[in-house]
Structures are given as structure tokens and as C-alpha cells.
Amino acid sequence: MKTIVHAKQVKKVYGAKGNVYTALHEMDLTISEGEFVGIMGPSGSGKTTLLNLLATIDQPTSGEIAIDGTSILNLNEEQLSAFRRDKLGFIFQDYNLLDTLTVKENILLPLALARMNPAELERRVDEIADKFGIRPILDKYPHHISGGQKQRTAASRAIVSRPSLILADEPTGALDSNSATDLLESMKDLNEQNKATILMVTHDAFAASYCQRVLFIKDGRMFTEIGRGDASRGQFYKKVLDVLAVFGGGASDVV
Amino acid sequence: MCWPYSEVEQVTLFSLVRKNIIGNFKNYLLYFVSMILSVVIFYTFSSLQYSPEIQISIKSSAGVLSIFTQASVLLILFVAIFIWYSNSFFTRKRKGEIGLYSLLGVRKRTIGRMLFYENMIMGAIATAIGIVLGTLLSKLFTMIFLRLLESSFQVSFSIPWKAILTTFIVFTVITLLTSVQAYRLIYRFKLVELFVADKEGDSLPRTSFPSAVVGIAILAFAYWLTFQPITTNAEFGTYFSLIAAGLISGTYLLFRFVVLSLLKLFKRNRSFYYTGLNLIGLSQLMYRITGNVRLFTIIALLSAFTICAVSVGYSSHYNIGQMSSTASPFSYYHLSQGDAFDKEAEQIIAADGEHPLKAQLDMPVIETIADASALPFTPSNYAPEEVPVKLIAASTFNQAQEALDRSARAELKEQEAAVVRPMYTELSASDVEGLGIGVKLPEGSVDLVITGVFEERVSGWSFPDVVVVVSDALFANAQAQIEPQLYKAYNVSGQESTGDTVAKLSALEGMDSANLISYYTEYRRRLEEGGMNIFVLGFLGLVFLAATGSMIYFKQLTEARADKQRYAILRKIGVSRKDIRTTVAKQTLFVFALPLVVGLLHSAVILRALAGINLINGDLTVPISTSMIFYAVVYLIYYGLCVQTYNQIVTRA
Numbered sequence: 001m002k003t004i005v006h007a008k009q010v011k012k013v014y015g016a017k018g019n020v021y022t023a024l025h026e027m028d029l030t031i032s033e034g035e036f037v038g039i040m041g042p043s044g045s046g047k048t049t050l051l052n053l054l055a056t057i058d059q060p061t062s063g064e065i066a067i068d069g070t071s072i073l074n075l076n077e078e079q080l081s082a083f084r085r086d087k088l089g090f091i092f093q094d095y096n097l098l099d100t101l102t103v104k105e106n107i108l109l110p111l112a113l114a115r116m117n118p119a120e121l122e123r124r125v126d127e128i129a130d131k132f133g134i135r136p137i138l139d140k141y142p143h144h145i146s147g148g149q150k151q152r153t154a155a156s157r158a159i160v161s162r163p164s165l166i167l168a169d170e171p172t173g174a175l176d177s178n179s180a181t182d183l184l185e186s187m188k189d190l191n192e193q194n195k196a197t198i199l200m201v202t203h204d205a206f207a208a209s210y211c212q213r214v215l216f217i218k219d220g221r222m223f224t225e226i227g228r229g230d231a232s233r234g235q236f237y238k239k240v241l242d243v244l245a246v247f248g249g250g251a252s253d254v255v
Numbered sequence: 256m257c258w259p260y261s262e263v264e265q266v267t268l269f270s271l272v273r274k275n276i277i278g279n280f281k282n283y284l285l286y287f288v289s290m291i292l293s294v295v296i297f298y299t300f301s302s303l304q305y306s307p308e309i310q311i312s313i314k315s316s317a318g319v320l321s322i323f324t325q326a327s328v329l330l331i332l333f334v335a336i337f338i339w340y341s342n343s344f345f346t347r348k349r350k351g352e353i354g355l356y357s358l359l360g361v362r363k364r365t366i367g368r369m370l371f372y373e374n375m376i377m378g379a380i381a382t383a384i385g386i387v388l389g390t391l392l393s394k395l396f397t398m399i400f401l402r403l404l405e406s407s408f409q410v411s412f413s414i415p416w417k418a419i420l421t422t423f424i425v426f427t428v429i430t431l432l433t434s435v436q437a438y439r440l441i442y443r444f445k446l447v448e449l450f451v452a453d454k455e456g457d458s459l460p461r462t463s464f465p466s467a468v469v470g471i472a473i474l475a476f477a478y479w480l481t482f483q484p485i486t487t488n489a490e491f492g493t494y495f496s497l498i499a500a501g502l503i504s505g506t507y508l509l510f511r512f513v514v515l516s517l518l519k520l521f522k523r524n525r526s527f528y529y530t531g532l533n534l535i536g537l538s539q540l541m542y543r544i545t546g547n548v549r550l551f552t553i554i555a556l557l558s559a560f561t562i563c564a565v566s567v568g569y570s571s572h573y574n575i576g577q578m579s580s581t582a583s584p585f586s587y588y589h590l591s592q593g594d595a596f597d598k599e600a601e602q603i604i605a606a607d608g609e610h611p612l613k614a615q616l617d618m619p620v621i622e623t624i625a626d627a628s629a630l631p632f633t634p635s636n637y638a639p640e641e642v643p644v645k646l647i648a649a650s651t652f653n654q655a656q657e658a659l660d661r662s663a664r665a666e667l668k669e670q671e672a673a674v675v676r677p678m679y680t681e682l683s684a685s686d687v688e689g690l691g692i693g694v695k696l697p698e699g700s701v702d703l704v705i706t707g708v709f710e711e712r713v714s715g716w717s718f719p720d721v722v723v724v725v726s727d728a729l730f731a732n733a734q735a736q737i738e739p740q741l742y743k744a745y746n747v748s749g750q751e752s753t754g755d756t757v758a759k760l761s762a763l764e765g766m767d768s769a770n771l772i773s774y775y776t777e778y779r780r781r782l783e784e785g786g787m788n789i790f791v792l793g794f795l796g797l798v799f800l801a802a803t804g805s806m807i808y809f810k811q812l813t814e815a816r817a818d819k820q821r822y823a824i825l826r827k828i829g830v831s832r833k834d835i836r837t838t839v840a841k842q843t844l845f846v847f848a849l850p851l852v853v854g855l856l857h858s859a860v861i862l863r864a865l866a867g868i869n870l871i872n873g874d875l876t877v878p879i880s881t882s883m884i885f886y887a888v889v890y891l892i893y894y895g896l897c898v899q900t901y902n903q904i905v906t907r908a
Contacts, residue, residue: 055827057827077831077832078831078833081826081829081830081831081832081834082829082831083829084827084828084829085828085829085830086829088829090827090828092827096824096827097824098535098538098821098824098825099821100535100538100539100542100821101534101535101538105534105538108529108534109534109535109828110828110829111529112529112530112531112533112534113531113532113828113829113830115530115531116529117526118525118526118529121529122525157828
């Protein structure tokens with residue numbers, strides 16, 4: 001199976017000399033096409049740093065990162081922007097919708113940036129709006145819709161350009177449980193039906209249980225990894241909680 | 256006793272205020288600079304107003320005082336509005352900080368007093384700095400002004416206490432008002448409101464087709480009015496108030512409805528709207544148009560006013576030489592009063608070594624009455640059948656033309672005549688060719704046919720101004736019936752500076768102002784009026800230019816802060832810095848160009864109307880285009896600055 005994310009010995013150090021802080025220690029990560037991977041870890045564990053590096057918003061101190069076969073470390077600013085536009089989709093905890101655009105315009109923005117022709121573009125938006133059940137609100141502005149609707153809009157925007165990799169940063173963080181379940185179900189469908197590759201950072205065991213594989217990070221190092229295999233979502237949820245319990249107890253005892 | 260307590264509080268409060276200003280200096284800088292700018296402008300103006308040089312230099316100071324008073328009222332108004340605007344911009348930026356103090360438990364009264372003191376201190380410092388800078392600038396301006404008047408006065412470096420006092424009073428009042436406003440800030444908002452950033456309007460403003468049509472119709476009407484001939488003073492008043500009202504309301508409707516409709520039209524064009532960042536640019540512009548309408552209107556109108564003011568001032572200065580030659584074609588032109596007198600005058604002129612004589616001429620002129628009822632013009636207050644005319648013989652006229660280095664010559668048959676174009680008219684040959692004029696002489700009337708018009712006059716101007724060139728034969732005939740007036744005309748080089756000789760000539764016994772027409776006197780009078788105009792109008796223009804530019808600049812910077820988050824999102828979803836810079840440049844261009852273009856159009860129309868009623872005349876192309884280009888260039892500089900700062904704000908990581 002094709003490898004989408006290939007990160008090798010990635011290290012990130014913040015600060016200048018005298019006051020250095022290592023956010024990530026030589027970390028390896030491989031994600032194949034069509035995988036739905038979760039990353040969990042306590043605050044300050046380095047999970048957001050990792051996500052930012054993969055999102056090409058930040059650059060590693062050392063190591064290599066290749067996404068969909070392209071090494072992202074040698075690209076310049078212009079190329080990185082184009083790369084983000086074509087290969088990556090983002091879902092953020094605080095939605096990051098533009099309040100001057102309608103829901104529809106927000107969704108089609110990546111396509112407009114890619115200069116797709118208007119007819120094809122509208123067809124795509126309609127298709128996705130149906131999938132996420134937001135067709136009735138397409139002409140509304142973000143101020144007028146609920147949090148769940150905003151996050152579904154953001155998810156629509158993330159996948160509309162059919163990116164190689166969808167990065168989700170705490171997508172359910174600001175949602176009530178019903179909206180969260182709706183969103184996660186949509187993401188699962190997307191993964192299963194469209195073979196979308198998703199990497200989701202979360203601290204919510206329930207959200208993580210939708211993944212096929214969950215990585216646990218602590219203090220900038222890979223702590224452990226569990227796979228769902230053939231287990232049901234409920235069983236996997238329990239497994240995640242078990243690992244978290246070890247996390248919360250003396251982690252050093254386990255390792 | 257509560258004294259010790261309040262003393263402790265005072266000290267803490269004061270140090271808090273001081274720390275606030277020093278710690279946040281960058282935030283304060285913008286507000287501070289705009290206050291200093293206002294003080295400098297006002298102080299410079301009022302120090303000029305009170306400076307002894309200027310009081311002395313303007314000899315005919317009848318209307319001057321009122322010009323200065325009116326201008327200073329306008330300035331006070333403007334400065335007050337400008338500071339008020341900057342102040343509200345500044346406080347809006349600090350709402351979060353104020354909210355935090357309140358949250359931390361500082362009493363409302365204390366916060367209010369803190370803001371009050373802070374504003375007072377800044378006002379005091381700004382006034383002090385502004386006066387110092389203004390003192391230096393006003394010296395510079397006085398020198399420029401006196402240079403425009405071509406006056407040789409030395410500029411003293413005195414301290415104009417009256418100007419300082421006026422500035423001090425004006426800005427104390429303004430600072431007090433804004434300080435009270437700052438004090439009330441904490442009482443005006445609920446705590447939670449202080450933490451909510453300014454929200455954009457939450458849906459697109461509505462367009463209204465009828466309002467857009469009405470807007471265009473009103474503007475078209477106002478423009479049409481400027482093309483209508485105005486003959487009476489009453490008409491002038493009505494027309495100009497109608498034009499002003501039309502321009503103001505039409506401009507508002509234009510920005511509010513027409514521009515929005517046009518933007519929506521662009522939006523409907525999917526293949527344009529859905530391409531790249533057009534989506535972002537257009538939606539931002541539409542979103543903000545309601546908030547910007549008032550600003551756009553003010554800026555368009557002020558720009559129009561400024562360009563008109565500067566053009567009028569400049570054109571009056573630009574055309575001084577030409578206007579003076581029209582009124583006095585010769586350097587000196589006086590009525591002969593006997594040989595002895597004429598000799599004396601000639602000697603005075605010859606004695607002036609700095610201005611060598613170029614030409615000298617005797618000009619006999621017959622003054623009589625003519626029936627000019629067939630002609631399209633009549634001097635006001637005269638009956639067309641009984642118009643006083645001045646007759647000049649063709650040969651005399653041709654000699655004068657030669658003395659003045661002009662090429663046109665009069666070639667007239669006995670029954671023919673030519674008219675010299677009267678001042679302030681646009682009379683041309685086609686208006687009068689073939690028409691008759693009946694010159695009345697004691698032995699009977701002579702009917703002449705007009706064969707042409709001379710655009711330039713040869714005799715000094717006096718009212719009524721109907722000069723007819725006739726054939727030598729007819730002149731000889733008329734001379735036999737009416738004793739002609741003999742005029743002595745002299746042309747010298749460097750006639751702009753013949754003040755001393757003119758003074759000597761005027762001192763001759765029997766030489767009153769009606770008998771002596773000199774280029775210098777005409778030139779000097781126009782220079783003083785024109786210099787005054789160009790200075791006052793030009794200075795007001797500069798003030799308005801500075802203020803309108805700063806207003807857009809402030810507005811754009813506020814918006815840049817609000818947009819920061821939006822552009823951060825765009826960066827994340829893959830828009831390059833370069834693309835963001837491009838869309839920012841385009842959006843800002845729209846904001847700058849729209850009011851500027853409308854302002855330029857308005858000014859062109861208003862100037863046309865002013866030229867139509869002869870309020871400005873002479874060659875207008877150069878002064879008007881210079882003023883417009885100058886204004887546009889300064890705006891372009893503002894634009895460049897604005898785009899740069901905007902980009903810095905939104906693309907900084």
C-alpha cells in the first residue's frame with residue numbers, strides 16, 4: 001500500500017541557546033494511504049508540534065518528512081503554499097472559517113484557489129454538502145450557524161479538493177456530544193468510502209475510538225501504539241481508556 | 256481621615272498611568288502622532304495669522320482678516336473631528352486592556368480616572384511638542400509666503416505669544432473633551448462587551464436598485480447644473496447650493512448603492528468570482544462597504560474641495576502676469592497733461608537705469624458714444640444705444656502692437672471697424688463680424704461694419720471697456736470734431752520690479768491714480784491677492800490632504816488588525832504570502848482610488864462651473880492639472896505606505 005506520510009528521526013527544538021526546549025525527540029512515523037490514525041497525549045507532549053510539522057506550518061530542526069512522496073523540507077515558501085493547497089486538508093478545533101464568506105464560499109475556497117472551473121466547482125460543493133448534510137445552510141454566514149454546522153463546514157472545506165492527507169486538530173474539542181458524534185461518523189464514512197487518509201490529534205478517548213490506529217505521545221517521544229484490528233468501536237474505546245489510565249499513572253513504571 | 260488612603264491611591268494610579276504610556280508606547284504612537292500633527296498644523300497657521308511680517312506685508316488687509324478667521328474656524332473644526340476620530344480608534348483598540356483592569360478588581364472610578372489622566376498627559380505633551388515643531392515650521396512657511404509675495408522683508412524669529420495662547424486654549428478644550436470621553440469609556444460598556452472584539456456586520460448589506468438610480472440621477476443633475484449659464488447673483492446662490500447638495504447626497508448614494516450593486520454584479524460572474532483570491536477580495540470589500548460609505552463620501556468631497564481650493568489659488572497666481580498685461584499692456588500708461596508734465600514723467604522713466612526703455616508711444620484716443628445695440632455685449636448699467644466707446648486709429652493701434660511685439664495688425668477701410676476684446680469676456684470674431692455699430696459724432700452718426708476682434712488690448716484698462724479701432728481716415732474726420740485725449744505709453748524691460756519709478760510718477764502733481772495705469776500696480780495688486788489666496792487655500796489644502804489621507808490610513812490599519820486572523824487562516828489552507836500581498840494591494844487600491852476618482856471628477860465639474868462665472872479665468876489647464884496630479888501623487892504615497900503597513904500586520908507570522 002502507498003505510503004502517505006513518511007517521517008524519519010524528526011526532531012524539533014525551540015528556543016535559543018541557554019534556554020532550549022526539545023518538543024520532539026527523534027520521532028518516526030509512517031501512515032499508509034486510507035488509514036485513519038489518531039494521536040493522543042497530554043498537554044505539552046508534542047502532538048501539536050508534530051501536527052504543525054506535518055502541516056508544513058513549522059519546520060523540524062532535523063530529520064526528514066515526506067508526504068505523498070514529496071520531501072517537504074526542500075520546498076520554498078511559495079511551493080509550500082501550493083503544496084498545502086493541493087495535498088493537505090485541515091480541520092481545526094476553532095473551525096477557522098472566514099466570517100465574510102458564506103458556508104458555500106468557505107467550502108469552495110480551496111477549489112477557487114486552485115482555479116477550478118465554476119461548473120465543476122459547484123458540482124463538487126453540492127456533492128460534499130449532501131454528504132455532510134449542510135445543503136440547507138449553504139447560503140448562510142458562519143455567524144448564523146451552530147458549532148456543529150461550522151465544524152462540518154470546515155470538514156467539507158478540508159476534503160473538497162480531495163487532498164492526499166487530512167489533518168484534524170482536536171476537531172471535536174468545541175462540539176457537544178451529538179455534533180461530535182455526527183462529525184466523527186462523517187469522517188469515518190469519508191475514510192471508509194472515499195479511502196481518505198486522516199490524521200487526527202485529540203485528547204478525547206471517544207473521538208480516538210473512531211480511528212484504526214492510535215499513537216500515544218509523551219514528552220516528545222512515541223509512548224505506545226494500539227491498533228483496532230477487528231474489534232468493535234466500543235471495545236477499542238476501552239482499550240484506549242486503558243492506555244490512558246497507564247498514562248495517567250506512573251508512565252515510567254510501564255516503560 | 257481618608258487623606259492617607261487617597262494619597263496612596265493617587266500615587267499608584269499615577270504610576271499606573273505612566274507605566275501604561277511607556278509600556279505600550281507603540282500602541283500609543285499612532286494616536287500621539289496624529290495629535291502632534293494636528294497641533295503643528297493649527298499652530299503654524301495661527302502663528303502666521305499673528306506674525307507681524309504678514310500683518311504688515313499685506314497692505315490691503317480689508318478682507319484678509321476675514322479669510323484668516325474663516326480658515327481658522329474650519330481648521331478648528333477639522334482638527335477637533337480628526338482628534339476625535341483618532342481617539343475613538345485608539346480607545347477601541349484598548350477595550351480588552353480596560354476590561355482586564357476591571358476584571359482584576361480595579362474600581363470603575365479608578366479606571367476612568369486613569370484613562371482621563373492618561374489622555375490629559377498625552378494631550379499636554381503633544382501640544383508642547385507640536386508648538387515647538389510648529390515654531391520651526393511657521394518660520395519656514397513665512398519665508399515661503401513672503402517669497403510668493405516677492406517681498407524683501409526680513410523674517411524675524413520672534414515668539415508669537417498670541418498664537419501659543421490660541422493653540423493652547425483650543426487644544427486644552429479638545430483634550431478635555433476627549434479625556435472626558437475616555438473617562439466615560441468604562442461606564443459606557445458592560446464588562447463582557449469590553450472583551451468582545453469588534454464584530455463585522457453579520458450579513459451582506461442590501462442593495463436597492465431604485466436608490467442606486469436616484470443616486471446617479473442626483474449626480475447627473477448636479478453635473479448638468481454646472482453647465483447652465485449663470486447671469487444673476489440670485490441664480491448663483493441657488494445654483495451653487497443645489498450643486499453642493501446634489502454632490503453631497505449623490506456621492507453618498509453612489510457609494511452606498513451604486514458601488515455595492517457593481518460589486519454584486521462582479522460577484523454574479525462566477526468565473527471571475529470563483530477564481531483565486533477574487534473571492535476573498537470582493538467579499539471583504541462588500542462586507543465593509545457600509546462601514547466605509549461615510550468615510551468614502553467625506554474623503555471624496557474633501558478631495559474635491561481641496562483640489563478646487565488649490566486650483567483656484569494656483570491659477571490666480573499662475574495667471575498674474577498675463578492678467579496684469581491685459582489690464583496694463585504697457586509698463587506705464589498715463590494721460591498727457593501738457594509738455595512740461597510729460598517731459599518730467601519721461602525723465603523719471605529714463606532715469607531708471609535698471610529698467611531700460613524698450614518702446615515709447617503717443618496714443619491719441621477719442622472718447623465718444625456709440626449705438627451698440629446690434630452687438631452681443633453691453634457694459635453693465637449702460638443703455639445699448641448709448642455706450643461710451645474709445646476710438647483708436649488703425650495706425651496708432653499698429654504702432655502699439657509693434658511696440659508690444661505682437662503680430663496682429665489692423666487693416667481697415669473707411670467704413671470698417673475692429674473691436675478689442677473687452678476684459679472678462681470670451682468675445683470672438685464670429686460673434687460680431689458683419690454687425691454694425693453707430694459711432695455718434697457731433698456732426699452726425701457714422702455707421703461702421705465690424706470686421707474683426709483683437710484679443711489683446713493696447714490701452715490701459717478702464718471701465719466702460721469698449722475700444723474700437725477705426726481707419727485712419729475716419730479717425731482724422733472724428734479728430735476734427737472731438738479733441739482726442741493723448742496718452743503716453745512706455746514699455747520697459749523688467750517691468751515686474753518698477754515699484755520705485757511708479758511711486759515717483761504717482762508723486763507728480765496732477766498724476767492721480769485714474770490717470771496712471773502701470774503694469775507694476777496691476778501686478779502687485781494681483782500678486783498680493785493671489786499670494787494670499789494661494790497661501791491660505793494651499794495651506795488649507797495641505798491640511799485636508801494630510802487629514803483625509805490619515806483617515807483612510809487609520810481605517811485601513813484597524814481593518815488590517817481585524818483581518819489578521821483571516822489571513823492566518825488563508826495561509827494555513829495554502830495561500831502564499833505573495834498572493835496575500837497582491838490581494839491586499841488590490842483591495843487597498845480600491846479603497847483609495849474610489850473616493851479619489853470621484854473627488855477628481857467632482858472637482859473638475861466644480862472648477863468648470865467656477866470658470867463659467869469667471870471666478871477663475873486665464874489659462875486654467877496648467878494650474879488645474881498640476882493641482883490634480885500633485886494631489887493624486889500624494890495619495891499614491893499614502894497608498895504605498897498603507898499597503899506596506901497592512902502587509903506587515905497580516906503576514907507577520
